[in-house]
Amino acid sequence: MLIESSAYASRWRDVAPSAKALFALTGLGAAWLARSPAAFAVLTAMLVLAALLGARVQLRSYIAVALPPLGFLLLSCLTMLVGPDSDGHWRITTAMLPTIEHTALRSTAMLAALLGLVLTTPMPDLLALLRKLRTPELLLDLMVLCYRMLFVMRQAWDESITAQTARLGYRNWRQAWRSTGLLAGQMAVQVWQRAAALQTAADARVYQGTLRFLPTAYPQAKRQLTTAALAGVVMLAIALGDRL
Amino acid sequence: MSAPLLELQAVSHVYPDGSNGLNDCTLTLQRGRRYALLGPNGAGKTTVLQHLNGLLRPTTGTLHYDGQPFDYSRQGLTNLRTRVGLVFQNPDRQLFSALVEEDVSFGPLNLGLHEYEVRHRVTAALDAVGLGGHARRAVHQLSFGQKKRVCIAGVLAMEPDVLLLDEPMAGLDAPMQIELTALLDRLAERGVTVLLSTHDIDFALRWADDIHVMAAGRCIASGPAQQLAAQTDVLHAAGQRPPAALALHAELVALGVLPHGPAPRSVDALLDTLRALKHTGVTTA
Numbered sequence: 001m002l003i004e005s006s007a008y009a010s011r012w013r014d015v016a017p018s019a020k021a022l023f024a025l026t027g028l029g030a031a032w033l034a035r036s037p038a039a040f041a042v043l044t045a046m047l048v049l050a051a052l053l054g055a056r057v058q059l060r061s062y063i064a065v066a067l068p069p070l071g072f073l074l075l076s077c078l079t080m081l082v083g084p085d086s087d088g089h090w091r092i093t094t095a096m097l098p099t100i101e102h103t104a105l106r107s108t109a110m111l112a113a114l115l116g117l118v119l120t121t122p123m124p125d126l127l128a129l130l131r132k133l134r135t136p137e138l139l140l141d142l143m144v145l146c147y148r149m150l151f152v153m154r155q156a157w158d159e160s161i162t163a164q165t166a167r168l169g170y171r172n173w174r175q176a177w178r179s180t181g182l183l184a185g186q187m188a189v190q191v192w193q194r195a196a197a198l199q200t201a202a203d204a205r206v207y208q209g210t211l212r213f214l215p216t217a218y219p220q221a222k223r224q225l226t227t228a229a230l231a232g233v234v235m236l237a238i239a240l241g242d243r244l
Numbered sequence: 245m246s247a248p249l250l251e252l253q254a255v256s257h258v259y260p261d262g263s264n265g266l267n268d269c270t271l272t273l274q275r276g277r278r279y280a281l282l283g284p285n286g287a288g289k290t291t292v293l294q295h296l297n298g299l300l301r302p303t304t305g306t307l308h309y310d311g312q313p314f315d316y317s318r319q320g321l322t323n324l325r326t327r328v329g330l331v332f333q334n335p336d337r338q339l340f341s342a343l344v345e346e347d348v349s350f351g352p353l354n355l356g357l358h359e360y361e362v363r364h365r366v367t368a369a370l371d372a373v374g375l376g377g378h379a380r381r382a383v384h385q386l387s388f389g390q391k392k393r394v395c396i397a398g399v400l401a402m403e404p405d406v407l408l409l410d411e412p413m414a415g416l417d418a419p420m421q422i423e424l425t426a427l428l429d430r431l432a433e434r435g436v437t438v439l440l441s442t443h444d445i446d447f448a449l450r451w452a453d454d455i456h457v458m459a460a461g462r463c464i465a466s467g468p469a470q471q472l473a474a475q476t477d478v479l480h481a482a483g484q485r486p487p488a489a490l491a492l493h494a495e496l497v498a499l500g501v502l503p504h505g506p507a508p509r510s511v512d513a514l515l516d517t518l519r520a521l522k523h524t525g526v527t528t529a
C-alpha cells in the first residue's frame with residue numbers, strides 16, 4: 001500500500017511509464033556492468049537522487065520501502081561470511097569478503113533502479129505498459145482482477161473486523177481465534193459471490209471473453225523517452241568506463 | 245401508439261435454489277419515458293432489471309424487444325445489451341478496472357468501436373457525471389458516491405437507448421441525489437428511456453412519468469405517476485405509505501386552505517403553492 005500511495009503522489013506519476021521503465025532498465029544494465037565500488041556508488045546515488053529529488057518521493061517512504069529488501073540483502077551477506085574450512089569445520093571466514101562487497105553494492109544499485117520505477121509508477125500504469133509490450137492477455141487479465149480484488153477484499157476484511165470488534169469478537173484470545181476463523185470462512189463465500197457479481201456486471205456491458213481497456217495517452221512520451229534514454233546512456237557510460 | 249421498446253409478458257423466474265424471483269409479471273416500457281419501479285426490498289425489482297438486460301432468462305413468459313419476442317442468441321444479447329444499459333446497486337460489484345477511464349472504456353471497447361471514438365465517449369460520459377477531472381484516478385481511491393457515478397459513466401459511454409438503474413439513490417447524500425436527478429433529467433430530455441428501481445414513493449412521484457409497482461415478485465400495478473400514487477390500496481399492498489405531497493395536499497384541501505384540484509408532485513411544489521397563496525393575501529378560516 002505504501003508503494004502504491006507513493007507512486008500516486010510522485011511528481012513523475014504522469015510521466016510515460018515506458019520512459020521510467022527505460023531509465024530503470026538502463027540503471028539495472030549499468031549496475032550489471034559496473035565493477036568498482038566507486039562506480040556502484042555513483043550509479044546508486046544517481047538512481048536514488050532521481051527518485052528523491054526528481055520524482056519527489058518522500059525520503060521516509062523510500063527508506064520504509066527499501067528497508068525490507070536491504071535487510072534481506074544484509075542477511076544474505078552475513079551468511080556468506082560463514083563457511084567450512086579445510087577440516088570441514090564451520091567458521092567465520094573473510095575469504096568471501098570481495099564477493100560480498102561486490103554483491104552488496106551491485107544489489108543495492110539494482111534495488112535503487114527498481115524502486116525508482118515502482119515508487120513513481122502506479123500498478124495500473126505498469127499493467128498498461130506490460131499490455132503495450134504484448135504480455136499475454138490472460139496473464140494481464142488475472143493481474144488486473146487480482147489488483148482490483150485486493151482492494152475490494154481488503155475493504156470487506158476491514159469492515160468485517162470492525163463489525164466483529166464492535167460485538168466484542170476480539171475480547172480475548174479464544175474469541176479472537178473464533179472470530180478470525182468465522183471471518184476466513186465468510187471471506188471464501190464473499191470471494192465467490194463477488195466473482196459471480198463481476199461476471200454478471202461484465203456480461204451486462206457486452207463482455208466478449210477478454211477484458212479490454214483503453215490505453216492511457218502520454219502526449220509527452222517521445223520527449224520523456226529521449227530524456228530517459230540520455231540519462232540511461234550516461235549511466236551505461238559510467239559502467240562501461242569503469243570496465244575499460 | 246407504436247410497439248413498446250421493451251416488454252415482459254407474464255414472466256416468471258425461479259432461481260436455481262428454487263426461490264421465486266418473479267411471478268407472472270407483465271411490464272411495458274415505451275420509448276423516451278421515465279419509469280420508476282417501486283417496491284419494498286425483496287419485491288423482485290433487481291430480477292426485473294436483469295431480465296430487461298438479458299442477464300436472466302424467464303422460466304416462463306417472454307421478453308419482447310422492439311415488439312418481437314427476444315431470441316437470446318449471442319448476437320441478440322449483444323444487440324440488447326448495447327441498447328439497454330444496466331447500472332448495478334453496489335459499485336464495488338460492477339467496477340473491476342484499476343483506473344476510472346479504463347473501467348468506463350470497457351463497454352465501448354466491447355462494442356468494437358475505434359480507439360478515437362472510445363476516448364471521445366469516455367470523456368463525454370465522465371463529464372456528464374461530473375467526474376471530468378478524475379479519469380486517471382484509481383477506482384479504490386474514490387468515495388462511494390464517485391464510484392457510483394463511474395458505474396453510470398461506464399454505461400453512458402455505451403450510449404444506450406434505455407438506461408436501467410438499480411436503486412441509484414441508495415447510499416448517496418442529498419446534494420449527490422440532486423445531482424444524479426439532474427443527470428437523469430438531462431438524459432430523459434435527450435430521449436433516453438430511463439427505468440430506475442426505488443422504494444422511495446416521494447421520489448417516484450416527483451420524478452417519474454409512470455410507475456410500476458411490485459410486491460412479492462408480482463408486478464401489481466402500472467400507470468401514470470400521479471394516478472398511481474393516489475391509489476392507497478395498491479401502495480398498501482406494496483408496503484408503501486401515501487406520498488407526503490398527496491397526503492399534505494389532501495389535508496390542506498380538507499382544511500379549506502387549498503382549493504380542490506390536482507395535487508402537486510412534491511412537497512416543494514406544494515410549499516410553492518402555499519407561498520403563492522400567502523403573497524396573494526388569501527386568509528384561511
